[in-house]
Amino acid sequence: MARQAVLCLLVAACVSAQALRSLKTVAVPETPGLDAYVRDRAALIALGKAFFWDMQAGSDGRTACASCHFHAGADHRAQNQISDPNNPFPANLVLTASVFPTRQLADPENRNSAVLRDSPMRLGSAGTFRRAFKDIVPGQAAEVGEEMLDHPEFMIGDLQVRRVTVRNSPSVINAAYYVRGFWDGRAARVFNGATISGIAGDAPGAMTLRDGVLAREPVQLNNASLASQAVGPILDPLEMSYAGRTWPKLGKKMLRLQALALQRVAPDDSVLGPMAVLDGRGLKMSYTGMVQTAFQPLLWESNEIVEGEYSQAEMNFPLFWGLALQAYQSTLISNDSRLDRFLEGDASAMTPEEQEGMRLFQTTGRCTVCHGGAELSAATITNSVGRGNRAFQRTGVRDPGEDAGSGGGSFKSIGLRNIELTGPYFHNGGQATLEQVIDFYARGGDFANNAIRSFPVNSTQKAALVAFLRALTDDRVRYERAPFDHPELCVPAGSPEEKPGALFAAPAPPFLRSSRENWAGIGPVGASGNKFPLQTFEELLQGVGADGSRANAMNEACTAPLP
Numbered sequence: 015m016a017r018q019a020v021l022c023l024l025v026a027a028c029v030s031a032q033a034l035r036s037l038k039t040v041a042v043p044e045t046p047g048l049d050a051y052v053r054d055r056a057a058l059i060a061l062g063k064a065f066f067w068d069m070q071a072g073s074d075g076r077t078a079c080a081s082c083h084f085h086a087g088a089d090h091r092a093q094n095q096i097s098d099p100n101n102p103f104p105a106n107l108v109l110t111a112s113v114f115p116t117r118q119l120a121d122p123e124n125r126n127s128a129v130l131r132d133s134p135m136r137l138g139s140a141g142t143f144r145r146a147f148k149d150i151v152p153g154q155a156a157e158v159g160e161e162m163l164d165h166p167e168f169m170i171g172d173l174q175v176r177r178v179t180v181r182n183s184p185s186v187i188n189a190a191y192y193v194r195g196f197w198d199g200r201a202a203r204v205f206n207g208a209t210i211s212g213i214a215g216d217a218p219g220a221m222t223l224r225d226g227v228l229a230r231e232p233v234q235l236n237n238a239s240l241a242s243q244a245v246g247p248i249l250d251p252l253e254m255s256y257a258g259r260t261w262p263k264l265g266k267k268m269l270r271l272q273a274l275a276l277q278r279v280a281p282d283d284s285v286l287g288p289m290a291v292l293d294g295r296g297l298k299m300s301y302t303g304m305v306q307t308a309f310q311p312l313l314w315e316s317n318e319i320v321e322g323e324y325s326q327a328e329m330n331f332p333l334f335w336g337l338a339l340q341a342y343q344s345t346l347i348s349n350d351s352r353l354d355r356f357l358e359g360d361a362s363a364m365t366p367e368e369q370e371g372m373r374l375f376q377t378t379g380r381c382t383v384c385h386g387g388a389e390l391s392a393a394t395i396t397n398s399v400g401r402g403n404r405a406f407q408r409t410g411v412r413d414p415g416e417d418a419g420s421g422g423g424s425f426k427s428i429g430l431r432n433i434e435l436t437g438p439y440f441h442n443g444g445q446a447t448l449e450q451v452i453d454f455y456a457r458g459g460d461f462a463n464n465a466i467r468s469f470p471v472n473s474t475q476k477a478a479l480v481a482f483l484r485a486l487t488d489d490r491v492r493y494e495r496a497p498f499d500h501p502e503l504c505v506p507a508g509s510p511e512e513k514p515g516a517l518f519a520a521p522a523p524p525f526l527r528s529s530r531e532n533w534a535g536i537g538p539v540g541a542s543g544n545k546f547p548l549q550t551f552e553e554l555l556q557g558v559g560a561d562g563s564r565a566n567a568m569n570e571a572c573t574a575p576l577p
């Protein structure tokens with residue numbers, strides 16, 4: 015043990031920053047052995063895109079993966095996004111610029127200056143109402159549930175609001191490059207077919223039909239952290255599920271449904287367009303048809319009934335879900351930012367100020383120590399090999415006692431592409447602007463014992479660093495052009511208050527203790543993208559773009575027929 019520690023220290027001392035490169039130089043990692051399960055990769059991607067955006071997947075028939083990842087791969091809501099597992103916090107709050115940074119210092123450049131305010135609260139993502147799963151109703155997206163009132167922190171008076179995650183939603187764009195998923199890396203590199211741990215013994219294995227016999231076979235697929243990740247939130251009673259929902263029940267519900275039945279799909283959607291119902295909603299296919307096109311028959315063709323109730327395909331639903339979502343998210347690669355073009359030799363792609371910012375990013379700021387290489391992250395398959403592992407680092411965002419992350423307050427050295435569009439920042443969402451992030455690093459982090467070295471920075475240099483971070487945006491992401499186009503979505507955005515502290519009851523049974531909600535519409539976007547750029551989080555807080563000059567300003571009506 016002691017020898018290991020010394021070695022690590024020596025290695026850390028001599029670790030060199032990874033040189034910046036165009037992301038076009040790094041291929042998306044392949045998952046060896048995938049073809050044993052998959053027979054049509056294009057169909058797999060289409061299935062994954064439908065799964066990702068489909069509101070029918072949540073137990074309430076209204077919550078998709080995309081509900082928390084619809085805006086440059088991250089969340090963009092400003093009401094009922096706060097939580098804290100350890101302390102009281104204001105439920106249903108409307109975020110304003112004055113909430114940020116959540117730790118405010120008299121002198122933002124000096125960590126030892128007076129602390130004007132310090133809040134351990136987290137800027138997370140609203141998930142689902144707390145309800146117990148009773149059953150599905152075949153043919154219907156909304157499941158039967160029963161309200162559970164055991165989380166009074168998500169109640170105002172006697173009415174519930176949606177529960178909120180304890181960490182900020184990171185972007186799913188470029189996530190295919192990570193060795194492990196989540197801020198703390200708990201989604202394993204190896205996919206076991208059903209759980210995030212990757213451990214074979216944690217999952218029942220795939221149910222395969224060989225020589226007329228159905229049998230379980232263990233699944234162990236490498237370079238598949240996105241598949242491991244995807245099987246987490248779907249059954250999580252905070253994010254998408256009523257408590258106690260099971261995989262085969264979910265399979266039984268989903269496989270009978272028309273894909274994206276509630277949502278409009280652009281006829282020129284880069285993946286789903288050819289399957290879209292024109293002048294209507296959803297795709298022309300059911301999930302059974304899509305699964306059968308994408309996956310090998312040995313995973314679904316048996317007529318046997320399992321456990322007295324389920325088909326083979328229903329039993330294999332977690333495998334379908336994980337692999338399809340991984341395949342779709344692996345297409346979300348933003349490798350055409352102005353930085354990429356500059357590094358490919360187009361000297362005019364970045365302004366002199368942005369180039370100065372790039373120099374500071376690599377030198378004074380030491381940013382490339384953890385945000386280097388092509389992915390701007392030390393946590394990827396390519397960058398985390400070799401000496402001096404910087405994949406998970408302690409940067410002193412919060413006291414490790416509040417959230418240990420991957421251990422001792424370490425979190426993923428996350429990629430920085432499209433960062434101008436994905437605020438608020440850090441695992442706790444505690445900073446709203448890139449200027450606040452630069453101040454944080456320049457003062458050497460907020461909490462002691464971290465790997466950040468403070469550095470002097472004047473206002474010109476700060477502006478240059480921020481300008482450089484803005485050069486990391488790919489315009490296809492900014493304008494939601496293919497592959498970042500998508501179906502329509504409606505997202506819950508807090509609950510209206512009749513007067514402060516008083517919510518409106520839901521209009522209809524059976525959920526009499528759930529509040530009425532605000533819903534924001536996100537329109538369908540086809541391959542050629544939006545006319546207007548995505549709104550930044552800062553602009554959302556300031557109301558910039560509410561006049562229609564920004565996409566996703568969160569003030570459009572929801573037109574989906576919510577169940």
Ligand code: HEC
Pocket residue numbers: 066077078079080081082083138139140141142179180181182183184185186189192194195196197198240243244245247248252253254339428
């Ligand atoms: C209720 C909001 C919510 C929903 C719904 C949701 N996520 Fe997330 N997602 C989050 C949050 C919060 C995190 C970070 C959690 C953590 O690291 O502990 C996250 C993390 C991720 C990551 C990891 C990115 C990284 O940097 O490692 C991926 C990928 C992802 N989600 C994809 C999905 C998929 C696929 C679904 C649907 C199956 C989904 N999410 C549903 C909120 C959500």
Ligand code: HEC
Pocket residue numbers: 184185375379380381382383384385404406407408409411412424425426427428429430433436438439440441442451452455456465466
């Ligand atoms: C010692 C490693 C390390 C160094 C050096 C470092 N970072 Fe980070 N960075 C991280 C880690 C780890 C996180 C996640 C921390 C957390 O959320 O608790 C992070 C998060 C970020 C985020 C927020 C990303 C998001 O999606 O919320 C930004 C922006 C960022 N870093 C920019 C920079 C800049 C600019 C520099 C140089 C001034 C820098 N980093 C230097 C490790 C580092």
